[in-house]
Amino acid sequence: MIERLARLGYASKAVIYLIVGSLALTAAFNRGGRVTDTSGALRVILTKPFGQTILIVLSVGLCGYAVWRFLDAFLDPDRHGTSAGGLVERIGNVIRASVYGALGIEAFRLSRGLRGSTGRETEMWTARIMDWPLGVWIVGLVGLMIVAYGLFQIVRALKSRVGGSLDMTPVPSHLRPMLINISRFGIGARGIVIVVLGSFLVRAALQHNPRTAAGTRETMLEVANAFDGRWMLLGLGAGLIAYAVDQALHAGCRRIRPVI
Numbered sequence: 001m002i003e004r005l006a007r008l009g010y011a012s013k014a015v016i017y018l019i020v021g022s023l024a025l026t027a028a029f030n031r032g033g034r035v036t037d038t039s040g041a042l043r044v045i046l047t048k049p050f051g052q053t054i055l056i057v058l059s060v061g062l063c064g065y066a067v068w069r070f071l072d073a074f075l076d077p078d079r080h081g082t083s084a085g086g087l088v089e090r091i092g093n094v095i096r097a098s099v100y101g102a103l104g105i106e107a108f109r110l111s112r113g114l115r116g117s118t119g120r121e122t123e124m125w126t127a128r129i130m131d132w133p134l135g136v137w138i139v140g141l142v143g144l145m146i147v148a149y150g151l152f153q154i155v156r157a158l159k160s161r162v163g164g165s166l167d168m169t170p171v172p173s174h175l176r177p178m179l180i181n182i183s184r185f186g187i188g189a190r191g192i193v194i195v196v197l198g199s200f201l202v203r204a205a206l207q208h209n210p211r212t213a214a215g216t217r218e219t220m221l222e223v224a225n226a227f228d229g230r231w232m233l234l235g236l237g238a239g240l241i242a243y244a245v246d247q248a249l250h251a252g253c254r255r256i257r258p259v260i
Contacts, residue, residue: 002256002258005063005065005067006064007251008060009064009068012061013065013244016038016244018241019044021237021240024036024233024237025241027237028230028233029234039103042107045058055111056108059105068097069093073094077258088149088152092149092152122213123211126139126213130204130210139201139210139213143199143204147194147195148198150194150195151191151195153188153194157184157188158184160180165250166253166255170252171253182245182246193236
């Protein structure tokens with residue numbers, strides 16, 4: 001059961017990142033697209049035929065994926081261990097479980113006609129946490145953890161450490177190298193977005209200003225504007241589409257060991 005939910009979760013992520021990347025590409029080419037995040041992708045789906053039904057399926061997949069990632073982090077069936085790299089991977093699993101679990105809940109709320117995110121959740125939660133005792137330190141530490149995870153993903157892509165958890169036997173042999181390279185590009189591009197997103201949290205902590213925190217959409221815009229906006233946005237859009245390919249590949253080929 002958990003394995004099926006995990007695979008549905010990977011497929012759900014593939015759909016969502018395909019939409020986010022495609023919209024970024026069309027925006028770069030001035031074809032009516034817009035830079036959005038995963039929550040924005042859910043709203044796009046809602047406007048399409050059978051949108052509510054699709055959102056319910058995505059909600060089940062994303063929440064199931066979150067449960068699997070939590071179990072994966074704490075029970076460690078993939079044997080990441082307690083080395084520095086292993087702990088980063090397991091902490092990353094907790095972060096992924098939290099993010100995609102919340103996204104799954106949002107998909108369900110939107111399917112029921114309830115209010116979704118406003119796009120300012122990162123700023124809102126950063127402000128709330130900063131009001132806690134040692135809240136500024138917590139925000140800074142979380143930001144550093146996110147940066148570390150993003151860097152880990154970039155290094156993983158650069159060192160060709162992609163595909164180790166995949167059983168590629170169902171894929172024709174002549175397609176495997178191409179798909180692995182597409183996955184590397186996608187993981188690296190998403191890693192850049194994650195690093196910048198985490199650095200914004202660190203900046204918010206250093207400046208004691210939650211308004212300098214940013215979500216995925218603002219992060220993509222910041223990265224694009226820091227360089228040649230159109231071409232950087234084009235690269236990010238292509239990278240997120242490549243990441244969608246990676247997630248689709250995981251949906252069919254990921255080795256998922258029993259966790260309970």
